Amino acid sequence: FGLFSNDNSNQVGVSLSDFRGSGPLVESRGQPGGTSIKDLPPLEGELTVYVGGGEGGLYLDLLKLFEQAYDGFSVNQRVEGSSSLANTIIEENDNNATRADVFMSVDAGSLGAVANAGATQSLPSEALNAVPGSFQDGDGRWVGFAGRARAIPYNTNQLSPSDIPNKVSEFPNSGVLEGTMGWAPTYGAFQSFITAMRLNRSDDAARSWLESMQNHGITEYGNEFAVSNSAADGELAAGFANHYYSLRVRSGRQNAPLDLYFTEGDAGALVNVSGLEILNGTQKGELAGNFVRHVLSSEAQEFFATRAFAYPMIEGVPPVGGLPRIDELNPPDIDLTELADVSGTVELMRDAGVL
Amino acid sequence: MGTQKPSQRISEFETVETAVDDPERTVLSIDGVSKEYGRETAVEELSLSVKDGELLTLLGPSGCGKTTTLRMIAGLEEPSSGTISIAGETVTADADGPFRKPEERDVGIVFQDYALFPHLTVGENIAFGLDELDSDETDARVAELLELVDLEAHEAKMPSQLSGGQQQRVALARSLAPEPDVLLLDEPFSNLDVRLRVEMREEVRRILKRAGVTAISVTHDQEEALSISDRVAIMNDGDIAQVGNPGEVFENPESRFVASFLGQASFLSARVTDRLETGLGSFGLELLNGPIEAYDGAMIDVLVRPDDLQAMPTSEPKADGYVVHRQYNGPNFIYRVELHSGDVVHCMHNHVETFEAGQPVEVDLVADHELAWYPAE
Amino acid sequence: MGTQKPSQRISEFETVETAVDDPERTVLSIDGVSKEYGRETAVEELSLSVKDGELLTLLGPSGCGKTTTLRMIAGLEEPSSGTISIAGETVTADADGPFRKPEERDVGIVFQDYALFPHLTVGENIAFGLDELDSDETDARVAELLELVDLEAHEAKMPSQLSGGQQQRVALARSLAPEPDVLLLDEPFSNLDVRLRVEMREEVRRILKRAGVTAISVTHDQEEALSISDRVAIMNDGDIAQVGNPGEVFENPESRFVASFLGQASFLSARVTDRLETGLGSFGLELLNGPIEAYDGAMIDVLVRPDDLQAMPTSEPKADGYVVHRQYNGPNFIYRVELHSGDVVHCMHNHVETFEAGQPVEVDLVADHELAWYPAE
Amino acid sequence: MGASDRLDRIRERASVADRDADEPTVLALVVTAISLLLLSPIAWVLIEASEMPTDRLVELVVSDTTTTVTLNTLVLVAAVTAMSVCIGVPLALLTVQTDLPFKRFWTVTAALPLVVPSYIGAFAFVSAFGPRGELADLLAPLGIESLPTIYGLPGAVLVLTLFTYPYVFLTTRASLISFDGTAVEAARTLNASRWDAFKRVTLPQILPGIAAGALLVALYTLSDFGTPAIMRYDVFTRMIFVEEQARNLDAAAVLSLLLLVMAMAILAVESRIGASRDGAYVSSGDRRAGEIKLGYWKLPAMGFCALIATLCLALPIGILGLWLVRSTAAAPAGFVFEAQHVTNSVTLAAGAAALCVVVALPIAYLSARGDGRLSSLPERVSYVGYAVPGVVIGLSLIYLALRFVPFLYQSLFVLVFAYVVRFLPQAVGTTESSVLQVDPSYIEAARSLGYGPITSFRKVVLPLVAPGIAAGAALVFLTTMKELPATLMLRPIGFETIVTYIWLVRGAAYQGQAAVPALILVGVSGLSMLIILRQEA
Numbered sequence A: 001f002g003l004f005s006n007d008n009s010n011q012v013g014v015s016l017s018d019f020r021g022s023g024p025l026v027e028s029r030g031q032p033g034g035t036s037i038k039d040l041p042p043l044e045g046e047l048t049v050y051v052g053g054g055e056g057g058l059y060l061d062l063l064k065l066f067e068q069a070y071d072g073f074s075v076n077q078r079v080e081g082s083s084s085l086a087n088t089i090i091e092e093n094d095n096n097a098t099r100a101d102v103f104m105s106v107d108a109g110s111l112g113a114v115a116n117a118g119a120t121q122s123l124p125s126e127a128l129n130a131v132p133g134s135f136q137d138g139d140g141r142w143v144g145f146a147g148r149a150r151a152i153p154y155n156t157n158q159l160s161p162s163d164i165p166n167k168v169s170e171f172p173n174s175g176v177l178e179g180t181m182g183w184a185p186t187y188g189a190f191q192s193f194i195t196a197m198r199l200n201r202s203d204d205a206a207r208s209w210l211e212s213m214q215n216h217g218i219t220e221y222g223n224e225f226a227v228s229n230s231a232a233d234g235e236l237a238a239g240f241a242n243h244y245y246s247l248r249v250r251s252g253r254q255n256a257p258l259d260l261y262f263t264e265g266d267a268g269a270l271v272n273v274s275g276l277e278i279l280n281g282t283q284k285g286e287l288a289g290n291f292v293r294h295v296l297s298s299e300a301q302e303f304f305a306t307r308a309f310a311y312p313m314i315e316g317v318p319p320v321g322g323l324p325r326i327d328e329l330n331p332p333d334i335d336l337t338e339l340a341d342v343s344g345t346v347e348l349m350r351d352a353g354v355l
Numbered sequence B, C: 001m002g003t004q005k006p007s008q009r010i011s012e013f014e015t016v017e018t019a020v021d022d023p024e025r026t027v028l029s030i031d032g033v034s035k036e037y038g039r040e041t042a043v044e045e046l047s048l049s050v051k052d053g054e055l056l057t058l059l060g061p062s063g064c065g066k067t068t069t070l071r072m073i074a075g076l077e078e079p080s081s082g083t084i085s086i087a088g089e090t091v092t093a094d095a096d097g098p099f100r101k102p103e104e105r106d107v108g109i110v111f112q113d114y115a116l117f118p119h120l121t122v123g124e125n126i127a128f129g130l131d132e133l134d135s136d137e138t139d140a141r142v143a144e145l146l147e148l149v150d151l152e153a154h155e156a157k158m159p160s161q162l163s164g165g166q167q168q169r170v171a172l173a174r175s176l177a178p179e180p181d182v183l184l185l186d187e188p189f190s191n192l193d194v195r196l197r198v199e200m201r202e203e204v205r206r207i208l209k210r211a212g213v214t215a216i217s218v219t220h221d222q223e224e225a226l227s228i229s230d231r232v233a234i235m236n237d238g239d240i241a242q243v244g245n246p247g248e249v250f251e252n253p254e255s256r257f258v259a260s261f262l263g264q265a266s267f268l269s270a271r272v273t274d275r276l277e278t279g280l281g282s283f284g285l286e287l288l289n290g291p292i293e294a295y296d297g298a299m300i301d302v303l304v305r306p307d308d309l310q311a312m313p314t315s316e317p318k319a320d321g322y323v324v325h326r327q328y329n330g331p332n333f334i335y336r337v338e339l340h341s342g343d344v345v346h347c348m349h350n351h352v353e354t355f356e357a358g359q360p361v362e363v364d365l366v367a368d369h370e371l372a373w374y375p376a377e
Numbered sequence D: 001m002g003a004s005d006r007l008d009r010i011r012e013r014a015s016v017a018d019r020d021a022d023e024p025t026v027l028a029l030v031v032t033a034i035s036l037l038l039l040s041p042i043a044w045v046l047i048e049a050s051e052m053p054t055d056r057l058v059e060l061v062v063s064d065t066t067t068t069v070t071l072n073t074l075v076l077v078a079a080v081t082a083m084s085v086c087i088g089v090p091l092a093l094l095t096v097q098t099d100l101p102f103k104r105f106w107t108v109t110a111a112l113p114l115v116v117p118s119y120i121g122a123f124a125f126v127s128a129f130g131p132r133g134e135l136a137d138l139l140a141p142l143g144i145e146s147l148p149t150i151y152g153l154p155g156a157v158l159v160l161t162l163f164t165y166p167y168v169f170l171t172t173r174a175s176l177i178s179f180d181g182t183a184v185e186a187a188r189t190l191n192a193s194r195w196d197a198f199k200r201v202t203l204p205q206i207l208p209g210i211a212a213g214a215l216l217v218a219l220y221t222l223s224d225f226g227t228p229a230i231m232r233y234d235v236f237t238r239m240i241f242v243e244e245q246a247r248n249l250d251a252a253a254v255l256s257l258l259l260l261v262m263a264m265a266i267l268a269v270e271s272r273i274g275a276s277r278d279g280a281y282v283s284s285g286d287r288r289a290g291e292i293k294l295g296y297w298k299l300p301a302m303g304f305c306a307l308i309a310t311l312c313l314a315l316p317i318g319i320l321g322l323w324l325v326r327s328t329a330a331a332p333a334g335f336v337f338e339a340q341h342v343t344n345s346v347t348l349a350a351g352a353a354a355l356c357v358v359v360a361l362p363i364a365y366l367s368a369r370g371d372g373r374l375s376s377l378p379e380r381v382s383y384v385g386y387a388v389p390g391v392v393i394g395l396s397l398i399y400l401a402l403r404f405v406p407f408l409y410q411s412l413f414v415l416v417f418a419y420v421v422r423f424l425p426q427a428v429g430t431t432e433s434s435v436l437q438v439d440p441s442y443i444e445a446a447r448s449l450g451y452g453p454i455t456s457f458r459k460v461v462l463p464l465v466a467p468g469i470a471a472g473a474a475l476v477f478l479t480t481m482k483e484l485p486a487t488l489m490l491r492p493i494g495f496e497t498i499v500t501y502i503w504l505v506r507g508a509a510y511q512g513q514a515a516v517p518a519l520i521l522v523g524v525s526g527l528s529m530l531i532i533l534r535q536e537a
C-alpha cells in the first residue's frame, strides 16, 4: 500500500488490509479516499467508550484495531442496547457522574436523545466537515460514521423488483405482498422508520399505514436479521429491514435468493446513521475528538463498508458492491435528530395495535 | 358404671361367645413368615394363628419384630417368605393369586404414632374409610364412633389441637369405622397416663368384644398384655417364643427369656437329688412343675417371683442372706436379697414391715403353685 | 451384681447423706409461680422447694403443667408471676437483677424426646457443655460419663444409630457432664420397655445419688414415682396437690384426687356413728386415720385399695355383692365387685383362686394399716 | 409422632424459645432493614411512575394494548404454571415414590433443564422446530412441507414450561421426601387405593410444596422477557421493554407497577395454598411410604422421563453442538471468548449465592420461627424483586446508585445486590424449610448446657440447616449464571461474563460463537445442580 507510505505520516501498527473485510462482496475494491489514520495525530491515552446496540459488537473490532495501531492507546468499552445506554448516559449526566468519554451508537435516535438532554460537547470541525450535513446533527452535537438504509429485502424466487411499489404507502394495496411480509416492530430501526414516516407525512398517515399493513397480513419478528433471513428462506416474500442484514445473510449463504429493494423519497428509504458524540463530563475532549476523526478515517470507513456492509460517511469510500451509492438513494428530507422522538412513535404504534 | 346391673356387666365376660359366629374359626393364620431387610432379618419363620373375635397381644423387647409382623398382616410389607391367610383366604402371593394390597384386605391398623391425617378434622379422619356410605350414614357412624371413644365435643378439631391420648382415641375410632375383620393395634396406649391407660384398655377391649373384631395388639407393658388379652404371644428376635393364655404364659414360661420378660423374675439355682437343694434349704421335688427325673444330679434354675418368697428379719447365724435393695411401689416393698449361695432374689412385702439394707434375713418359699424351672446354663 | 459385697450395696441407701454437704439446704425454691399462655393458665401459684441432693418426682395427669414447671425452672419459659431461686439466688426477674437466661443457670435438662444433636457423635454430644475444660480434661470427663451410663463402646456412633434406651442414656450423660446444681428429667423412661425401664431408673437414681445432684423428674408412671423418689409431688391442674415422701403420699393421700391417682383406689361410702357403717359391715372408728369426731352422723368415703380387701365366694344370702370384672395381672387377679350398697370396689387375689363373673362374694376388709377417708361429696 | 403434629409443636415451642426479650427485636430489626433494602428498587418505580401526567397514565393503563397484553400475560403465566405442575409433579412422584429404574439418573435429568437459560432454550426450539428449522430440513425430503408453527402462545408455553418446570419438580420432590408415609399406609388400610390415598392424603399435604415451586415458575414467567420475545408472543415485559427502548421511563415504571400488582395477586394465591403449611413441605416424617411398583408402566414412565430429557437437554445441547460445528467464520477480534468470562461469571454467581444465603438466613429464620403473619411478611417481600423484570431492576439501581451511593455506581456491589433482589426467594425458601425441620429443643438443650442464643444457633442449628442453605446457594448460583438484563446494565465497564458475551455475539449474528460459552454455562450450572440433588440424598 504505497499510498500510505509517505514520510510525514506517523507510524501505525496496522495496515488497510486489517480493516478491510473479505469475501465476494469485498473483492476487487480500489484504494479508499479520504484522510488516512496515518495523517492523523496519534491516539494516546485511555478512552472510555459506550457502544450502543447489539450489532455494535462489530465495532469492538475497530476499537481493537486502533489499540493495535497505537501502543499508548487503549479503550474501555461497554456494549449495551443503545436506548439503554442513552438512558444511562442521561442519568449519569444528571448526577455529574459521566463515566464515558464517547458515545458510539447504532441509532441516531439515541444520539439525539443524549444530545437533547444536554449531555454532549461539541465535535471537532474536521470531523463535521468530512460528513454530509444530512448525516450529522444540525448543531454539530453528533456525527454519523456509518449509514444504515431502510430497505425491502425480498426473495428473488418469489418477487421481481417490478412487483414492489416504489412507495411504502402503496404496500397495503399490493396484491403480491398480501400476507407475505414480515417486520420487527420492537426493533429501534423500525421505530425510527415509523418516526420518519410521521415526520415525512403525518401521525395519522403513519397510524393508518400501520393498521392497513396489519390488515394486509404481516408476520412479526424479534429482529430484522430474522426478517431478512426468513425472506432468504422463502418463509417471507419480503420484509422491512436495515439493508446490511441482507448483506450479512448473503455473506453467510452465497446463493441465497435474496435482494434489496429501495423505495423512493419516503420513510422506506430513510438512511439512518450510526454516530458518535463526545460526552459532557469527559476530561479527555482532545483525545475524544481525535478518536472521532479516526472513526471517520478512510481505513475505518473501509471497515464499516466491508465488514458491517454499512454506507460509509466520507467521500472516497464507496459502499460494497451491489449497493446503490448513497447519493443514488432518495431518502426523505428529515432531520435525523428528530428521530429521537421515539416515545410518540411507540404510543402511536401501541395505538395502532402493533406494539 | 356403679349404676349398671350385675347381669349387664357379666356380659363382658361372654362377648366373645356372643358377638362372633364361630369362636373356633381361625381368622388369621401366619405360616412360616420371614421378612428380611437387606441382610437383616426382622422376622424369622414366624407362625401364629388367631381365632375369630380373639384379642391377642404381642409382647416383646424393642426391635424384636412386632411392628414388622403387624405391617405384614396389613399388607404394608410383603413377606420375604411364608404365607398369611385372613378369613380363610391367602393374602400373600401364591398360585391362586397375587399379593393382596392393603386396601384389598379387611384389616384395620392403629399406628404407634397414630398417623392421623393432619389436614383433616377429627370427624373427617374417622369418616375417611367410610366411602361406601352415603353422607347421612357416614355422619351417623362417625357420631357413633365419637361417642364410643368419648370425643363428641372434638369432632371439628384438627388433630394437632388434641392431646396425645385424644389422638390415640381418634386413631382407634378411625380404624374401627369400616368394621375390619382384623384390627391391629401398635402400642395403642403407650402415650397415656396410668389412669387413662387402664380406662382406655378396658374400654378398647369392650369395644372390640362388642364388635366381635379379631385383634392383635402390640405392647411392651406386661400388665396390659396380661390383663386385656385372650392370648399372649411373647416375641423374641423375630420369632414367637411362646404363645398361650395369660395365666399359662405367666405361670409356665417355657424359657428363661419368657420368664424374665414377665414379672420381676429371679432364678434360684438348685441341685436335683431326690430332693431339691437350694440356697433357701431343701424342698420336695413336687414343688416343681413338669418331669424332673431326667435331671437327677444336675443343676437347675427355679423361677421365683417376688410374691413366691417371703423375707423375715433374723440374726446373722440363721440368715439366708442380706437385704441389698429396697423398692417401694405403693402397696408393698420389693426387697432384693443376696443369698449366701450367691443367688439374688426378689421378695415382696406388704409395706407395713420395712427392713433396712444390710438386714440379715431368712427367706421362705411361700409359693402356692408349682414352680417353673430350667436346666442351668 | 451378684458378686458385690453387701457392705458396698448398703451405700446406695446412704448416698444422699454422703455426696452432699448439707442435705437440709434448699437448692431450689419455687414460690407462688404462675404461667399463663394467653388466656390459658398452665401453672397456677405453684410453690415447691427441693433440698440438696434430693430426687423429687412430679406426678400428674397429662396437661397438668409438669413440663411447663420444668421449663420455667430451666429458664426456657419466664413465669408470669412468682419467684424461683436456685442455690440461694433468685433467677426470675426482680429488683436485684433481670430474668436469668437458661445458659446463666446451673440447670441441666433431659428432654422427653432427648433432643440429642443429630450432627454430633455420642462423645461430642456429651462433651457439648464442657467448654471450660481443655481437651484432655474433656476426654476424661466424657469417658467417665460414658462409663457411668454404660456406653463406652458407642462413643463414636451417631445418635441415629442408637436404640431409644441408649439415646436416653446419652441425653442423661450430656446433661450431667457440666455438673449442674439441678437436673430436670422430663419423662425420662417413657419410651423404654418394662425391663429396661426398671433397670434404667435404678441406674439413674444411683448415678444421681453418686453425683449428689438435685433432681426433679417428671413421670406419669406411679410405680416409678414411688420407687425411685425421695419425695413425690402430685400435680393437678397447674398446682401441687400434695407433696411428701412416697409412703406418706401413698398411705395418706390428702385428697380424693391424689388417692385416685395412686394405686387402683376405690371408695367405700360409710356413715359415721360411734362406729363406721359400710356396705361391708360395721367397723370400729380406730380403722380410720385422723380425727373423725367432727363428722359424727355424716357420710364419708373411705379409701380402699385392692390389697385392703379380700373377696370370698359365698352363696347369695350371705354375699356383699357380685363379681363384675376380673383383671389378670400376673401374680394375681383384681376383681371388681359391685356391692349391694352400690359401691364398686377392687379386691386383689392371688391367682390360684379364680372366680367367674356374677359370682356372689363376701368381701372382708383385711387392711393392716389405718385407712384414709374423705367427707362425702 | 405425626409430621404435622411435630411441626405444630415445633412452631409453638419455637415461638416461645425465641421470645427472650432482646434477640427477636434485634432479629426483627435486621430483617426489617434487609426488607427495606430489598424493596428499594421499587422506590424508583414509584418515583418514575409518579412523574407521568395523569391523562397519559390513564390512557396507557386503559389502552387496548395494555388490556390485551395483560390478558396474554395472565394466560401465559397460567398455562406455564399449569403445565409445569403437570410435568414437575409426575416426575417428582416417579423419582421419589416408585421403583422406576435408574432413578438417580432420571432425577438428575429432570432437574437439569433449570440450568439451561430459557432464551437459549427458545433459540434452540426455534432452530429446531421453526419454519425452515433443522427438523423441517430433515423432513423436507420426506415431502413434509410445513410444520405446525411453534411461534406464539403454544411455543412460548412449551419453552417456558420445559425450562422452568424443575422448580416444581424440586420443591415437590422435597415435600415428598419429607412426607410422612405412615399417613398413606393408614389410608390404604382404610381401603383407599393408591390413587385415592394420593388424592386424599398425599396431595393435600404436598400442596404447599407444589405451590412453592409453582410460585417460582409463575413469577419467573411473569418477569421473563427473552423467551416470549423469541417465541413472538406479546407479553407485559415486552411492553416494558418497548417503553424502555423508547426512553419512556415513566411509562415503563407504570407498566412495572401493573406487573407488580399481578405478582402480588400471584403471591396472595400462593399464600392461601401455603397458609396451612402443616403439609410435609416443611416437616419430616418418620417413615417413607412404600415404593410404588410400576409394573407394566415402567416403560411408559421411562419414556416420559426420556422425552422430557430429550426436549430439555438433548435438544438444546444438540443445537448448540450444530452451531458449533457449522460456525465457519473465525471469530472477529472483538469476539474472543476468554477464560476470564467464565471466571467473571462464576465469581459473580458465587458472590451472589453467598450474599443471598447470608441475607436469607435471618429472613427464613424469622418466618419459620416467628409467630403470626407479621414475621413472614419479609419472606413474602423477598419475592417481589423476583417478579420484577431485570431491566427494571437495572434501571432502578442505576438511578439509586448514582444518587445515593455514587462511589458504588458501576461496581460489582450493585450488580451483586441486583442479583440478591432478584433471586433471594430461592434461597429463603430452601433455608426456611430446613430451619423448620430443626427441632427447637436442640437450641433449648444447648442453652441449658450453658451457651448463649447466638452460640447455640451457630453450634447446633447452623450445621443442621447447612444442606438447605447449600441448596439455596446452588439455586441462586445457577440463576445468576443465566441472568442477562441486569448484568448487562449494571456490570462495570469492561467486565464481561458468559451471558454478556453470548448476548454480544448473538446480537452480531455470530451464532456459532455462542455455542461454546453456552455449553460452558450449562456445564458449570449443571455442577451446582448436582449439589442441590446431593443434599437431598
Ligand SMILES: Nc1ncnc2c1ncn2[C@@H]1O[C@H](COP(=O)(O)OP(=O)(O)OP(=O)(O)O)[C@@H](O)[C@H]1O
Pocket: B037, B040, B041, B042, B060, B061, B062, B063, B064, B065, B066, B067, B068, B069, B220
Ligand atoms: N425398613 C427397614 N429397613 C431395615 N431394617 C428395618 C426396617 N424396619 C424394621 N427394621 C429392623 O427390623 C427389626 C424389627 O423392627 P420392628 O419395627 O418390627 O421392631 P418392634 O418389635 O416393633 O420394636 P419396637 O418395640 O421398638 O417398636 C429391627 O431391628 C429394625 O431395626
Ligand SMILES: Nc1ncnc2c1ncn2[C@@H]1O[C@H](COP(=O)(O)OP(=O)(O)OP(=O)(O)O)[C@@H](O)[C@H]1O
Pocket: C037, C040, C041, C042, C060, C061, C062, C063, C064, C065, C066, C067, C068, C069, C220, D012, D013, D016
Ligand atoms: N406454648 C403454649 N401455648 C399455649 N398453651 C400451652 C403451651 N404450652 C403448654 N400449654 C398448655 O399448658 C398446659 C400444661 O402443659 P404441660 O406441657 O406443662 O403439661 P404436662 O403436664 O407436661 O403434660 P404431659 O404429661 O401431657 O406432658 C396444657 O394445657 C397445655 O395445653
Ligand SMILES: [Mg+2]
Pocket: B066, B067, B068, B112, B186
Ligand atoms: Mg414397633
Ligand SMILES: [Mg+2]
Pocket: C066, C067, C068
Ligand atoms: Mg410434658
